[in-house]
Amino acid sequence: MAMTGKTRVCGVIGDPIEHTLSPIMHNAAFNALKLDYAFLAFKVKPSEVENALNGMRALNIRGLNVTMPHKSTVLNFLDRVDLSAQIVNSVNTILNKESKLFGFNTDGVGALKALRENGVEPKGRKVLLLGAGGAARAIAYAMAKESDELAVLNRTVKPAQELAKLLEKLANKKIFAGSLSPKEIQQNLQDSDILINATSVGMKPKAEESLVAPKLLRPDLAVMDIVYNPLETKLAKDAKAAGAKVVSGVEMLIYQGAASFEIWTGKSAPVEVMRQAALNHLMKV
Ligand SMILES: NC(=O)c1ccc[n+]([C@@H]2O[C@H](COP(=O)([O-])OP(=O)(O)OC[C@H]3O[C@@H](n4cnc5c(N)ncnc54)[C@H](OP(=O)(O)O)[C@@H]3O)[C@@H](O)[C@H]2O)c1
Known part of the structure; x- marks a missing residue:
């Protein structure tokens, strides 16, 4: 025009x-x-x-x-x-x-809509969120309101703990905070329904990186990686190969x-x- x-x-x-x-x-x-x-x-x-x-x-x-x-x-x-x-x-x-x-x-509503429009409903589910940066905080707020349970893991634990404390009061539910150690990822992932990567891990030029070992991914898991460059991240590829439902960061x-x-x-x-x-x-x- x-x-x-x-x-x-x-x-x-x-x-x-x-x-x-x-x-x-x-x-x-x-x-x-x-x-x-x-x-x-x-x-x-x-x-x-x-x-x-x-x-x-x-x-x-x-x-x-x-x-x-x-x-x-x-x-x-x-x-x-x-x-x-x-x-x-x-x-x-x-x-x-x-x-x-x-x-x-609009990051939180955007993430929620992306999940719902792709057939993933957080209500009644446990969400594991990786990251506590800008985008992760907005997503955590949306998920604290909508999901049944939320765990937030971050490389630097303090921002995850502060976020969990703030959201617990607002959403009136227990929110777990922890580190991104392989052990904490494994423990939290085993009873989660939805995994969201909201860290920048996997973004170009380090597109071969992922925080989650492929063996932990399962067909009954929904995975959203908010990284959109590359279009399909390593985590998304691994999740697809494991038969999980994948929602792209795009x-x-x-x-x-x-x-x-x-x-x-x-x-x-x-x-x-x-x-x-x-x-x-x-x-x-
Ligand atoms: N799809 C979308 O609409 C959308 C919207 C916004 C952002 N994004 C993407 O989301 C990603 C994060 O953006 P942001 O704005 O939230 O950035 P940010 O505020 O800088 O947060 C970065 C997050 O990634 C973590 N992180 C960075 N490098 C790491 C590493 N090597 N190992 C483990 N964790 C690491 C940081 O942990 P620490 O706290 O320990 O540093 C922090 O939690 C970017 O890739 C961005 O492009 C996508």
Whole structure:
């Protein structure tokens, strides 16, 4: 669609930003719905985050995605932040409404939707989550609310313990926290129904790595690896070979993006268009 004087601008801020898939997914979605919107990537240094958000107001930029390393910093410069983003101390979506900036986190709802749309229901199940970083925290909050039991294992145990303590109070259930030692992974995996890798292990260029020994994977397990580059991680390949149900990280990417799109436009996101745009791009890189 040709840009006009009325074109509304959205974008993503981060540093580095060159790898982002957000412009590809969102511009495809705007075009598919013939919306007069355009989406750009902005490289913003950590020292420039406040200026960037003032610029968002001044230039009337409608919406921003926020990626590493600014997801927590932006909280200091917003007018209002929704509960899930406050709890996980991480914002990945900003809406500019008449110069007031509203912060959201769509990673948790994106992960939940990715599971459900692929036939995996956390209700009544035990979830084992690997990681306690930005994305993991958002997923942990969603899983603490939706699943029956949750265990969070992280390389550095302290953030996992702090997260479990916080979520236990909110969800009113016991949440186990531990390390990523092979023994703790094995012990927690044996009675889990859903395994989610929310660490960056397995991401290119170290695509041959996985935290979970293939022999621990079983056909009655559902596995989601939120790493989406490579498209099929080692964990996903091992899980598939073991007969487990596998949900790709691209699914979470699409549904968190779809939730941001809906916040900015008020329209239902064309999920299939976003999926194809993301997959086409990822198959080339
Ligand atoms: N599919 C999606 O929509 C989506 C959305 C967001 C992120 N992601 C992907 O998810 C991954 C994590 O992103 P993030 O934003 O949460 O990053 P982050 O905040 O930097 O967290 C990184 C996590 O990975 C752990 N980790 C890193 N290297 C490790 C290693 N060698 N062994 C064990 N654990 C290790 C960290 O543990 P420590 O705490 O011990 O450092 C931490 O838990 C990235 O690959 C990112 O691309 C995907």
